[in-house]
Amino acid sequence: MLQMASTKKTLLLETALNLFNEHGFHNTGIDMVQSVSGVSKTTMYKYFKSKDELILEVLRMRHEQFSEWMDGRVAEFAKSYEDKPCGKLRAMFDALHEWIQRDSFCGCNFINACAEFTCCSHPIHQLATEHKLSVQSYVQRLLDDAGIPQSKKLSVQICLLMDGAIVYAHTVGQKEAARIAKEMMIVQLESIACG
Structure with missing residues (x-):
């Protein structure tokens, strides 16, 4: 039962x-x-x-799904970058590109939740914020693992590129947004000697 x-x-x-x-x-x-x-x-x-309770539970489930998916896809894509520094960071954008190509892609649930629940103190908005901060922590760990200085500052910049790619792909249909964002990240990393 x-x-x-x-x-x-x-x-x-x-x-x-x-x-x-x-x-x-x-x-x-x-x-x-x-x-x-x-x-x-x-x-x-x-x-x-209530509907809010349902939304919160859906977003918690989506957070778990996304985190597991991202870890798995980054590990898989990183295999092709074994000889390059920052391979997992590159792989992260490859995973993002793969996601954007799906027919079911409708943007990011958490960005969409913040857009619909605009009050920052609303529990749904707060949960979406927590997800985004966990992604930033994930990116910072990848930067730290690669030995890149200023990882906190760079993690914010990379998350801006990621979220910008997601929004641009969703709003204007730019299916190459993640690849463009990846190129921008590589330029930024090369400027601190991590191509």
């Missing part, structure tokens, strides 16, 4: 994530999530007392 309950909750979360991606947070109602998932309203409200 516990497995079935867990499966229904997962189905609700995955359905909500897909609908939020496609239609946005405000344009996706609880009734739509319930209808598309096929889960009863009673079951849905058993797991999520």
